[in-house]
Amino acid sequence: xxxxxxxAIVGVAEYPHRRKYDGPRMFMLEQWAAxxxxxxxxxGLEAREIDGLVCSDxxxxxxxxxxxxxxxxxxPVNFAERIDLGGATAVGMIWRAAAAIELGICEVVVCALPAxxxxxxxxxxxxxxxxxxxxxxPNWGSPQAEFDIPYGNLAQNCGYxxxxxxxxxxxxxxxxxxxxxxxxxxASAAINPNAAFFGRPxxxxxxxxxxxxxxxLHMLEIVMPVAGGGAVIVASKEVAARCKHRPxxxxxxxxxxxxxxxxxxxxxxVTPVGPASEQAFAMAGLTPDLVNAAEIYDCYTxxxxxxxxxxxxxxxxxxxxxxRENDLTWRGNxxxxxxxxxxxxxxxxxxxxxxxxxxxxxxxxxxxxxxQVAGCDAVYVSxxxxxxxxxxxxxxxxx
Amino acid sequence: xxxxxxxxxxxxxxxxLPFWEGLAEGKVRLQxxxxxxxxxxYPRSRCSCCLSDQLRWRDVSGRGTLYTFTIARQPTSPHFxxxxxQLLAVVELEEGVxxxxxxxxxxxxxxxxxxxxxxxxxxVSPDITLxxxxxA
Numbered sequence: 001x002x003x004x005x006x007x008a009i010v011g012v013a014e015y016p017h018r019r020k021y022d023g024p025r026m027f028m029l030e031q032w033a034a035x036x037x038x039x040x041x042x043x044g045l046e047a048r049e050i051d052g053l054v055c056s057d058x059x060x061x062x063x064x065x066x067x068x069x070x071x072x073x074x075x076p077v078n079f080a081e082r083i084d085l086g087g088a089t090a091v092g093m094i095w096r097a098a099a100a101i102e103l104g105i106c107e108v109v110v111c112a113l114p115a116x117x118x119x120x121x122x123x124x125x126x127x128x129x130x131x132x133x134x135x136x137x138p139n140w141g142s143p144q145a146e147f148d149i150p151y152g153n154l155a156q157n158c159g160y161x162x163x164x165x166x167x168x169x170x171x172x173x174x175x176x177x178x179x180x181x182x183x184x185x186x187a188s189a190a191i192n193p194n195a196a197f198f199g200r201p202x203x204x205x206x207x208x209x210x211x212x213x214x215x216x217l218h219m220l221e222i223v224m225p226v227a228g229g230g231a232v233i234v235a236s237k238e239v240a241a242r243c244k245h246r247p248x249x250x251x252x253x254x255x256x257x258x259x260x261x262x263x264x265x266x267x268x269x270v271t272p273v274g275p276a277s278e279q280a281f282a283m284a285g286l287t288p289d290l291v292n293a294a295e296i297y298d299c300y301t302x303x304x305x306x307x308x309x310x311x312x313x314x315x316x317x318x319x320x321x322x323x324r325e326n327d328l329t330w331r332g333n334x335x336x337x338x339x340x341x342x343x344x345x346x347x348x349x350x351x352x353x354x355x356x357x358x359x360x361x362x363x364x365x366x367x368x369x370x371x372q373v374a375g376c377d378a379v380y381v382s383x384x385x386x387x388x389x390x391x392x393x394x395x396x397x398x399x
Numbered sequence: 400x401x402x403x404x405x406x407x408x409x410x411x412x413x414x415x416l417p418f419w420e421g422l423a424e425g426k427v428r429l430q431x432x433x434x435x436x437x438x439x440x441y442p443r444s445r446c447s448c449c450l451s452d453q454l455r456w457r458d459v460s461g462r463g464t465l466y467t468f469t470i471a472r473q474p475t476s477p478h479f480x481x482x483x484x485q486l487l488a489v490v491e492l493e494e495g496v497x498x499x500x501x502x503x504x505x506x507x508x509x510x511x512x513x514x515x516x517x518x519x520x521x522x523v524s525p526d527i528t529l530x531x532x533x534x535a
Contacts, residue, residue, distance in 0.1 A: 132476040138407060146409040147441045150529060151487065152471070152479045153499045158487045161469035166489075169467070169512035214469045214487075263489045263499045268467065 002283035007098035008240045008247030009361045009396065011043025013112075014230040016194045017346045017355070021117055021227035028058040029072045031114030035231035036073060043233045044244040045108060052079035052100055052109030052234075054093040056350055059118055079106040086135065086385025087297055088255070089113065090230075090353035091392035095253035097234035107239050112231035113351035135386060136261075148261055156299065157222065159262050159387030161214035164302040166268045168216065171317040175216060177324045178301040179207035181336075182220050182343055184328035185298065189340020191330075191370050196226045196346030221301040226346030230354035232361060248364035248379075252284030252395035262387045270310065273382055273391035277311035280380075280393035288312040291395070292376045293363055294334070295356035297384040298341040307382050308336075311393065330371040338363060338371050353383040357394070364398045404478045408527050415442040417456050422528040427461035427518050429494060430454040440496035461518030462535060463492040468502060468510055490516055490532050504533040 013035045026034070032055070040047060050073065053066060061068045066080035079100040085092045090113060097109035129138050136144040136154040148154060167173065186202045189195035202220060210219040240247040254276035259265050281287060288311060296311075298304045305319040313334075314322040328336040339345060339359035342352045360379040362368050376398070383392040411419040418441075421428035430439040434451035445452055471485040479485055486502040502510060503519060515535035522528045 132404075132478065133407075140410050141412055143441050145407070146412070146415060148499045149407045150409045150527075151499050151501050152475045152482065152485045153487055154475050157473075158469050158471050158475050158485075161471070162467045162487065162489060165469055166467035166512065211472075213473050214471045261499065263497050268489075 002279070003098055003102055003250060003252065005249045005251040005284070005397070006237045007101040007234055008237070008249045009094065009232045009357070010235045010240050010243040010245065010247050011039045011041070011045065011233040012230065012358045012361050013038035013042060014194055014355070014358050015116060015228050017196045017226045017228035017348055019196050019224060019226050019346060023116070025117050025119040027060055027118050028114045029060055029069065031116055031229060032058070032069055032112050033073055035112045035114055035229060036110045039110065039112070039231040039233045042244070043235070044242070045233060045235070045239070047073070047075060049108045049239070050075040050110055051077050052097060052106035053077045054081045054083060054097050054109060054111040056083050056089050056113060077106065079109065085383070085390050085392065086350060087299060087353045088383035088385035088390050088392040089350050090357045091253070091381055091383035091394045092255060094232065094234060094250060094357060094394055095255070095392070098250035098253070101234060101236050107236040109234045110231060111234060113229055113354045115229035115348035115351035116227045144261060148263070153261070153263070156387055157214045157217065160300045160302055161217045163262055163268050163306070163388060164216050167302065167306070170269055172320070173216060174320040174324070175208060176204055177320040178221060178305070179204040181301050181304055181323050181328065182207045184332065185337045185341045185344045188330045188338050188371055189344025192339050192344070195340040195344045196224060197340060197344045217300060217302070221343070223299050223342045223347035223352065226348050228346065228348030228355070229351045230358045232357060245365045245367065246398055248361040248396040249399060250394065251397045252280040252282070252286070253393060254279030255390070255392040257390040260386055260389050265388070269306065271306045271388045271391060273307050273384065273393060274310035276391050277380070277382070277393040280395050281312070284395040284397065286378060286395060288380070291378045291380045292335070293338055293360070293373045294336050294380045295338070295360045296336055296341070297353055297356060297382045298337055298343050299347065299352070299384060301343070303384055303388070304336065306388070307384070311380065311382065330373060335373050338368065338373060356381050356383070360394070360396045364396050406478050406523070408524055414444050418442050419527065421458070422520055422530055425520050426458050427530065428456050429459050429492070429496060431457050438494040438496050440498055459492065459494055461492070463490045463516055465510070465512055465514045465516055466491045466497055467512055470507060486510070488532065498530070501531045502533065503531045509534070
């Protein structure tokens with residue numbers, strides 16, 4: 001079952017992630033084109049070689065997004081997808097691109113998630129209620145509109161907080177361990193110039209003294225919104241052979257969806273990343289102890305904790321101990337989120353998950369400079385959408 | 400936000416209406432599947448276990464346990480600014496279904512996962528009564 005490992009990520013592009021963006025404002029189509037060009041240059045490929053594209057939503061168009069992007073890029077494709085998996089989108093893009101390449105329908109697939117601010121609209125727009133409700137749909141007939149929003153259960157913070165509180169009741173909770181996770185990731189972010197928190201490490205005391213947002217989550221355990229975005233090129237074996245860098249082969253993936261709102265999860269503390277990761281490892285012929293780094297989707301500390309457990313890096317209920325006993329920095333014995341994760345990069349909307357894919361690729365390519373994990377041949381990547389609603393896993397390996 | 404926004408209220412659908420009518424009468428009603436005996440929440444036209452359409456409304460006790468909670472110290476949206484801190488909760492009813500709700504008539508320090516809770520009914524408009532929970 002699954003991939004043969006004959007498609008690889010061959011090029012990457014990433015905007016520096018910044019809380020205050022002071023560069024030129026561009027529409028998302030413009031960012032798409034710029035990111036595509038940068039990722040092609042990184043790989044050593046030409047625009048005319050593009051024959052596949054994976055996108056997500058863009059601000060300029062509510063529908064026909066792939067065709068609109070294709071038209072703007074001026075490059076016809078044989079394969080186009082629009083992914084709606086929230087933070088699991090980036091990983092979802094990569095395996096679909098790899099699968100399409102292995103099917104033989106395309107050879108060079110661009111996957112991009114732009115997230116810089118767009119120009120201010122000169123025509124005033126009516127207030128969009130989605131600004132308030134974010135990932136919860138206020139539309140009539142939506143279960144969230146009827147059974148969650150009226151109780152104030154909307155957006156992400158409170159859902160993740162309730163998962164963490166349930167975890168605490170079932171397995172116990174160590175606020176200092178969760179703080180250490182932030183400290184380790186921020187140590188890696190501190191030496192990553194693309195991270196919003198470049199040069200700004202924190203201590204456990206800083207994390208625990210930061211404002212309580214929704215018990216038990218402190219502000220520094222929650223991603224900070226930033227401007228950013230990134231892109232990668234996924235290519236066939238033949239194309240990869242003539243690219244500039246060591247290819248990062250896509251050898252395993254998994255994806256699993258269970259619920260939209262965690263209220264309805266069978267067990268809030270058993271997350272979809274479990275089956276997704278099991279499939280990814282099996283497909284790659286690896287076990288969790290054989291990867292050299294894990295780039296784990298980290299919208300919140302609790303997301304990382306549950307992923308460490310459910311993906312099999314440690315046993316259920318052992319995550320806090322695992323974090324306490326291991327050095328998770330880029331130079332540690334078990335490197336997690338070597339770029340700083342989104343807790344260190346900042347979260348550029350749905351593009352946040354692309355930072356994990358880009359970092360994993362750079363680690364396999366050996367291009368992470370001062371934060372390079374020595375002998376990095378296999379990296380695990382995860383994506384998380386909604387509130388542990390939909391999760392994806394990816395294994396990237398050197399050749 | 401200068402003006403307080405009106406709180407978003409549920410707008411019942413043809414399928415969910417008996418649930419909201421029940422709350423207005425001070426009763427908790429759930430659907431149960433006649434085909435596979437599964438209790439279903441939220442209201443649906445098909446069973447979430449076997450997809451049968453043989454769902455029948457039953458009155459239930461409204462008693463359950465606190466599955467989890469959080470105390471939101473920042474409003475989850477501007478509509479709830481006057482409610483902070485918000486006591487958000489997930490309750491598991493005796494029938495096994497879980498629902499999102501708010502805790503009322505309880506001090507923060509007394510909230511415990513697993514505590515027994517019972518339904519209480521908060522009329523928020525002429526048509527809508529929300530289902531909230533308090534210690535049993």
